[in-house]
Amino acid sequence: MGLLVLVRHGESTANLANVFTGWLDVALSPKGDEEAQLVAEKLRGYHFDAAYSSTLIRAERTLDIIVARPAWATIPVHHIEALKERMYGDLQGLNKAEIALKYGQEQVDIWRRSYDVAPPGGESLQQTQARTVKFYEAEIVPQLRAGKNILIVSHGNTLRGLRMYLEHLTPEQVMALEIVTGGVHVYRFDAEMKIVETRNL
Numbered sequence: 001m002g003l004l005v006l007v008r009h010g011e012s013t014a015n016l017a018n019v020f021t022g023w024l025d026v027a028l029s030p031k032g033d034e035e036a037q038l039v040a041e042k043l044r045g046y047h048f049d050a051a052y053s054s055t056l057i058r059a060e061r062t063l064d065i066i067v068a069r070p071a072w073a074t075i076p077v078h079h080i081e082a083l084k085e086r087m088y089g090d091l092q093g094l095n096k097a098e099i100a101l102k103y104g105q106e107q108v109d110i111w112r113r114s115y116d117v118a119p120p121g122g123e124s125l126q127q128t129q130a131r132t133v134k135f136y137e138a139e140i141v142p143q144l145r146a147g148k149n150i151l152i153v154s155h156g157n158t159l160r161g162l163r164m165y166l167e168h169l170t171p172e173q174v175m176a177l178e179i180v181t182g183g184v185h186v187y188r189f190d191a192e193m194k195i196v197e198t199r200n201l
């Protein structure tokens with residue numbers, strides 16, 4: 001039945017600089033370009049019926065690199081606002097280590113990894129998850145039910161929220177869920193949308 005492949009974009013220039021990114025529209029770093037190429041290699045042999053990314057450059061570029069492979073040249077590609085990274089509010093553009101020195105590591109960990117505490121002026125993971133899951137249920141689930149294979153390139157926190165939803169993780173479990181840049185996670189569903197296989201590539 002339907003296959004869902006979730007990919008985090010390759011390393012961005014802000015990831016490299018250890019800066020809170022959120023909706024800042026930064027490019028991939030050279031390593032991020034390489035990670036996207038590696039994702040394309042890992043997915044060799046997979047068939048996709050549609051591909052999605054957020055509207056942020058780092059996700060669009062990662063998807064562009066993947067679908068540049070001749071095997072995927074004709075896949076319909078969609079760029080979706082709801083797949084944008086968590087809005088990081090006042091923290092966007094600030095250095096994560098400097099903010100930890102100023103507010104303490106414990107507070108920064110809560111802003112970065114808790115489920116329901118929003119960073120100042122930004123979205124909590126719960127809010128990010130709500131918009132991501134709404135899109136997923138409306139646009140992706142019907143295709144998976146129809147047996148289609150779907151590729152989604154998105155971001156660390158949108159994917160943490162989506163994976164929490166798909167895997168029924170608790171808020172405590174999602175605190176510990178880290179997704180690396182260029183990380184690839186595959187789900188296979190049965191006709192009732194039960195997960196029958198998951199794997200990291």
Ligand SMILES: O=C(O)[C@@H](CO)OP(=O)(O)O
Pocket residue numbers: 015019020021022023085088112156157
């Ligand atoms: O800065 C961000 O937008 C995200 C992803 O890079 O960071 P964090 O891991 O702190 O949620």
